[in-house]
Amino acid sequence: MKEEQTPAALSIPEETLLKWEARGIKRRDFIKFCTATTAALALPITLVPRVAQAIEDNRVPVIWVELQSCTGDTEAFLRANQPTAAEIILDTLSIEYAETIMAAAGHQAEKSKDDAIKKYQGKYIAIVEGSIPRDGAYCCVGGKSALAIVKEVCGNAAATIAVGNCAAFGGLPAAAPNPTGAMSVQEAVPGATVINLPGCPVNATNLTATVVHFLTFGKLPATDKLGRPLFAHGKRIHDNCERRSHFDAGQHAEAFGDPGHRQGWCLYKLGCKGPETFHNCPTCRYNEGVSWPVMAGHGCIGCSEPGFWDTMSPFYRRLPQVPGFGIETTADQIGLGLAAATAVAFGAHGVASALRKNEHDSKEG
Amino acid sequence: MLELRYVWEWPVRITHWVNVVAIVVLSVTGLYIGNPFISVSSTTPYVMGWMRFIHYVFAYLFLMSFMARMVWMFCGNRYASWREYFPWVTAKGRERIVGTFAWYTFLRKTPPYEVGHNALAVMAYAGVFTLFLVQCITGFAIYGQFEPGSFWFNLTQPLLAVGNQQLRLTHHIIMWLLIGFGIHHVYSAALMDVKEKNGCLSSIFGGYKFVDPEEEVE
Numbered sequence: 215m216k217e218e219q220t221p222a223a224l225s226i227p228e229e230t231l232l233k234w235e236a237r238g239i240k241r242r243d244f245i246k247f248c249t250a251t252t253a254a255l256a257l258p259i260t261l262v263p264r265v266a267q268a269i270e271d272n273r274v275p276v277i278w279v280e281l282q283s284c285t286g287d288t289e290a291f292l293r294a295n296q297p298t299a300a301e302i303i304l305d306t307l308s309i310e311y312a313e314t315i316m317a318a319a320g321h322q323a324e325k326s327k328d329d330a331i332k333k334y335q336g337k338y339i340a341i342v343e344g345s346i347p348r349d350g351a352y353c354c355v356g357g358k359s360a361l362a363i364v365k366e367v368c369g370n371a372a373a374t375i376a377v378g379n380c381a382a383f384g385g386l387p388a389a390a391p392n393p394t395g396a397m398s399v400q401e402a403v404p405g406a407t408v409i410n411l412p413g414c415p416v417n418a419t420n421l422t423a424t425v426v427h428f429l430t431f432g433k434l435p436a437t438d439k440l441g442r443p444l445f446a447h448g449k450r451i452h453d454n455c456e457r458r459s460h461f462d463a464g465q466h467a468e469a470f471g472d473p474g475h476r477q478g479w480c481l482y483k484l485g486c487k488g489p490e491t492f493h494n495c496p497t498c499r500y501n502e503g504v505s506w507p508v509m510a511g512h513g514c515i516g517c518s519e520p521g522f523w524d525t526m527s528p529f530y531r532r533l534p535q536v537p538g539f540g541i542e543t544t545a546d547q548i549g550l551g552l553a554a555a556t557a558v559a560f561g562a563h564g565v566a567s568a569l570r571k572n573e574h575d576s577k578e579g
Numbered sequence: 580m581l582e583l584r585y586v587w588e589w590p591v592r593i594t595h596w597v598n599v600v601a602i603v604v605l606s607v608t609g610l611y612i613g614n615p616f617i618s619v620s621s622t623t624p625y626v627m628g629w630m631r632f633i634h635y636v637f638a639y640l641f642l643m644s645f646m647a648r649m650v651w652m653f654c655g656n657r658y659a660s661w662r663e664y665f666p667w668v669t670a671k672g673r674e675r676i677v678g679t680f681a682w683y684t685f686l687r688k689t690p691p692y693e694v695g696h697n698a699l700a701v702m703a704y705a706g707v708f709t710l711f712l713v714q715c716i717t718g719f720a721i722y723g724q725f726e727p728g729s730f731w732f733n734l735t736q737p738l739l740a741v742g743n744q745q746l747r748l749t750h751h752i753i754m755w756l757l758i759g760f761g762i763h764h765v766y767s768a769a770l771m772d773v774k775e776k777n778g779c780l781s782s783i784f785g786g787y788k789f790v791d792p793e794e795e796v797e
Contacts, residue, residue, distance in 0.1 A: 438727065439736060453725055464619045464626030474618070483615060490743040492727070525742045532613060533751060534744045545748060546614065549755025556759040560766040563683075567770055570685060 224259065226266040233270070239301060247302050254423040254498060255435065256445045268430035269306050275338040277330055277367055278312035281360040282353050282387045282396055283344025287378040288314045290415035290500070303422050306429065310338070313355075324356040331370050339428065340371035341421075345380040345387045346402040348395030361402055368406040373434050374399060375409050375424055379517055382410035382442070389523035400441060409434045410441040414517035419498045420446040440520060442492070451488035451514050454496040457481065475511065485530040486513030493518040586695055587786040591659050594648040595783055598711075601641035602761070606754055608634040613751055638718055645711050658695030664705040666698040676702070690775055692794045700767065707760055710753050717750040 226248070231241040248266045252259060280288065292315065309315065310330035311323065318326055330338065342364060350359025358366075368374040376399040379385035387396035400408050411420055424443060427435045435443040452458065460466070460480040467475035467484055480486075491514050495506040508514055516526035528535065533545050587595075608630045611617065617626055652661040666672030675698035678691035683699065691697065696704065720738045723731025738746060772779040777789045 439739075444727075448727055450724055459622060462625055462628040463622040464615060464617055464624055465622065466615050466618055468618070487744075489724075490747075519743065521742070525744050533748050536748070536752070545751045545755070546610075549752065549758070552755055553758050553762060556762045560763055564766060564770065566685065567774070 224262055226263050230266055230270050234302075237301075237305060244302065250419070251423050251426045254419050254445065254494075255427055261430070265426055265430050269302065269426065272429045273306060273308050274425070274429060275330055275334045276307045276309050276312075276341060277327060277338055277371070278309065278341040278343065279355075279363055279367055280313050281342065281344035281346055281355075281363070281381075282394065283378065283380055285314055285343070286415040287343045287381075287421075288312070291377075291418045291421055303425060307339075307425065310334075321356075327367075331366065335370050337372050338370075339425065340367045340374040341377055342368065342374060342381045342399045343377050345384045345394075345396035345398065347387070348397065352394040364399060364402050368399060368403045368408070371406070373407045373409065373428060374403070375411060375421065376400070376441075377411050377416040377421060379412040379414050379522060382412035383440075383520040383522075385412075385414065386523055388521070407434065408441060409437060409443060411446070412442060412518040412520075413493060414522075417446070417493075417495070417498055417500060419503075420494070438492070442518070446494045446498075447492040447518060449492065449494065451491045451493055451495055451508070454494070455488050455508060456496055457508060470511075478511075481508060481511070481513040482532070484513050485528065485532060487516035487519075487522075487526045487529070488514040490526065491516040491519055581789045581791055583787045584694065584790045585786055586656075586658050586788045587782055588651075588655055588659060589786065590647060590651045591655060592783060592786055594644045594651070597640060597644040598648075601637045601644065602757060604637045605634060605641060606758060608637070609751075609754055613747075635722060638715075638722070641711075642715050642719075645708075645715060649708075663695060664701050664708075666701060672698060690771070693775075694788065694790055697771070703760070703763075707757070710756060710760075714750060714753045714757070717746045717753070720746050721750065 226245065231244060234244045235241055244266070245262075248262050248269070249259070252262050252265050257265075278288070311327040313323075316323055316326075344353075344360075346360045346364055347353050348361070350361060353360040355363060376382045380387060380396070381399050384392075384396050384398050384401075387394055388398075398410075399406070400410070409424060411417075411424060413420070420443070423445065424435060427433075427443075435445055437443055438447055440447075452461075455461070457478060457480045460478070461482055465474060465477075465479040466482055467479045469475065470484065475481075475484075482489075486508065488508060495514070496508070499506040499509065513529070515529045516522040519526065525534070528541075531544070535541055536543065536545050536548055539548060611630045612627070612634060615627060619626055651659055652664075657663070666675055675691055675693075678687070679697045679699045681687040682690045695701075716735065716738070719731045720735035721743075723729055723733075723735055724743075726732060768780055768783075771777075772781075778787065782788045
């Protein structure tokens with residue numbers, strides 16, 4: 215007989231909930247946040263109280279630096295998620311320095327950063343947004359080169375979270391011909407403890423979950439070979455896609471706006487890079503779980519993969535351009551030409567061979 | 580007097596024909612997977628699902644066949660041996676290469692005497708076997724991504740550094756190269772059958788070729 219399994223009673227202490235209510239966050243929202251974050255981390259639901267406890271206990275200092283970036287990750291983090299969730303995590307974090315949101319400016323701002331690095335040395339989380347140019351001339355803040363800034367900020371941090379494809383892999387600034395010599399945080403500060411949260415922009419849910427994991431367990435979550443957390447990048451988009459059944463059935467949108475596209479068929483033939491991209495977009499989505507590119511009708515462009523701007527383009531074709539051929543020529547056209555040329559060449563050879571006389575013929579005939 | 584000689588042993592013939600069937604099936608299903616040319620209106624047919632399933636089954640079949648042939652390189656007779664595949668290493672082999680090339684380009688009247696493969700053919704096959712290897716590796720590297728941590732994923736993960744899309748492009752281009760090779764291969768076999776008059780075409784079914792011992796110089 216199978217034992218009846220009663221889920222263990224989960225409870226977040228009443229005083230914790232009251233404390234959050236006093237800060238203007240409804241207990242329902244707080245529980246939702248803890249549960250959703252635990253689920254995003256692929257942790258068992260029994261850990262919800264521990265997550266709540268961790269958020270309650272810790273106040274982690276954060277230094278958020280922006281280098282060769284478009285501030286898209288900051289925007290994604292500040293605006294996109296449920297306002298309460300952002301409030302919760304912002305209440306939990308003590309943001310010591312973040313160009314976009316801090317009140318201080320100029321020398322005061324730089325001083326607060328220097329003070330924080332000294333005061334919380336080895337204890338704070340560094341969040342880096344944007345890539346780092348090899349040559350300081352392309353990106354300076356407060357008279358310091360980007361490289362010097364990340365070396366100082368990431369080198370003294372307990373852990374660094376590289377948000378967005380630029381910080382994680384170099385992103386758009388590093389796309390060919392990479393005029394600034396842009397590199398990722400890992401390349402810039404090889405010795406630092408770095409976790410990569412690529413995506414363009416970073417998914418705020420994944421960033422929050424990574425921070426919560428650090429608060430709960432005191433370490434960064436497990437990663438793949440590219441330094442991306444497995445909870446967020448452990449599966450391909452294609453394998454969790456809501457349009458997958460259309461792919462398997464053979465229902466493909468042929469053009470934007472055609473009947474198949476309007477019926478939400480698979481975007482594979484429109485160049486969707488879901489089969490090449492490891493990210494949890496189909497399950498987490500963006501902007502409070504409202505939508506994500508494929509749901510909105512546009513194929514994935516592989517923005518969480520290294521060098522996606524170069525390797526995943528052309529974005530509206532399945533395969534990359536064949537080196538040495540024109541941009542309009544596909545691999546199939548070249549292949550077909552090759553096969554035809556072979557057939558013609560050997561056909562001609564066959565005709566010539568049939569006409570030629572050989573020794574046996576003359577001997578026997 | 581002509582004599583019959585057993586040239587292609589059964590593992591060579593079986594792997595040859597398994598490869599033929601597998602390459603045809605893999606090319607057709609692979610072309611569909613790369614560019615789904617059949618579109619259906621209802622969700623029931625499972626066209627892509629079947630195409631992929633068949634592709635993977637024949638991929639395993641092809642891999643097994645390829646590996647069996649590689650093993651036979653070390654167990655088979657002299658015509659199947661790996662030594663056959665590097666004629667350019669020996670002076671005699673180089674002579675055979677030049678002779679075959681001259682015959683193909685109409686510079687000499689009779690094809691050089693051969694019992695097994697001719698010198699240019701084995702070199703082509705060495706290239707084709709290399710393509711087979713790359714095709715198997717890239718194919719299973721793409722296949723393994725459905726489950727990170729799986730056997731194929733762990734085995735082929737370093738290749739992802741080359742770029743996921745480059746793997747696909749390589750896989751795709753090699754398919755076309757193999758199709759081109761297939762055209763050449765069928766033509767050359769037929770040509771040799773006509774010109775050498777040694778039962779070249781039927782030998783890959785039955786294994787026997789006609790050999791004239793008087794012509795054979797060792």
